[in-house]
Amino acid sequence: MSTSGYTEATMADHPYFPPDLDLPGYTPNQIGVPILLASFAGAVGFACSVTSVVARTVRPGISKGQLLTAMWFVVCGCIHLFFEGYFAYHNANMPARMDLFGQLWKEYALSDRRYLTRDSFTVCMETVTAVAWGPLSFVIAWLVVTDSPFRHPLQIVVSLGQMYGDVLYYAIFFFDESVYGAVYCRPEPFYFWAYFVMMNGFWIVIPGWIIYTSVIETAKAFRVAEGSAKVKSL
Template sequence: MEGQPHPYAPRDLKLPGYVPNFLTQSTIVGVYLLTSVLVVSLIWILSGKEYSKGDSRYAARDAATVTVEGLTAVLEGPASLLAVYAIASGKSYSYVLQFAVCLGQLYGTAVYFLTAYLEGDHFATSPYHYYVYYVGANASWVVIPSLIAMRCWKKICSAVEVHGQKKTKTR
């Protein structure tokens, strides 16, 4: 008893007890995508409400915070996707683009922290929420872009130096 034919490779692979799916591939992918969107949306909404305990400017829709986050999403989001493409395909502009995105992120983070400081830094419900959410959750927005920016700076400087040396040798 061979069992039913299957869609896997190699075609002569023996799969005792194989039962084909009763749902179509498009149905499976559709259900997966819908479920993923619902789960991510629910987590986004719940985590946003929780994060607002560390910075109530989000719950109050503070103009400065909304502006910084909006610019980050509209400008840095697509630029980040372009940077991923540039890195993956070995484009010459990948380091410049990464550096620009990092500078934008660091600028936005500085504005985010400085506006809170200038307004009295009284947006957290407790010291726990302040240090874990406001400071801890935002630390990565300083550390990671700083590390990437430093790496890109070194790569760009090295490339410019090599280019300068080639120009000097050819003259």
């Protein structure tokens, strides 16, 4: 991708693609990229640490696998409800946002400018994610910590919803690019592979594994229940 097809007259005063993209009220970020990324990583680490302390206090014998699952859903809940909820609420004026979340979104938008243009799919998808999967993720985390069997059906529902939304997100990006020639991402490989592919890929790989484990556990429970029923009928 290059800017050779754009003249100086069509180049807008922002780093997003296409260069002639109109972003009313756009204000450049003032927080450096290392600080933005470190802030995000620090928030994720803090959420995991708090989850670990609470989980080990409530249930000292919690397994490593269940602890990691609880951490995952707490992180999901925080990102879905607060970070994506922020976008859903402020989607109309994202180019002008200058608080921490606003600048984080503008940094991520270098890989997908739809987050600055009030794209209908992105706004609706993120709103559903924030309203539905955000609170449910916290509920699941608590069910995991307390070793409730109800965590399995909810894990499947939320994880499937996360995967479905992510697949649609990827699919529409590539469909618009290949069919309509839409340009959403800057040409540097970093933005595509690190931001767009890797950071969203977590919500396909991890939910896929969680669905698999919950399906296996559910199948085992049904086998035990069916075995008990057969014994009682003898």
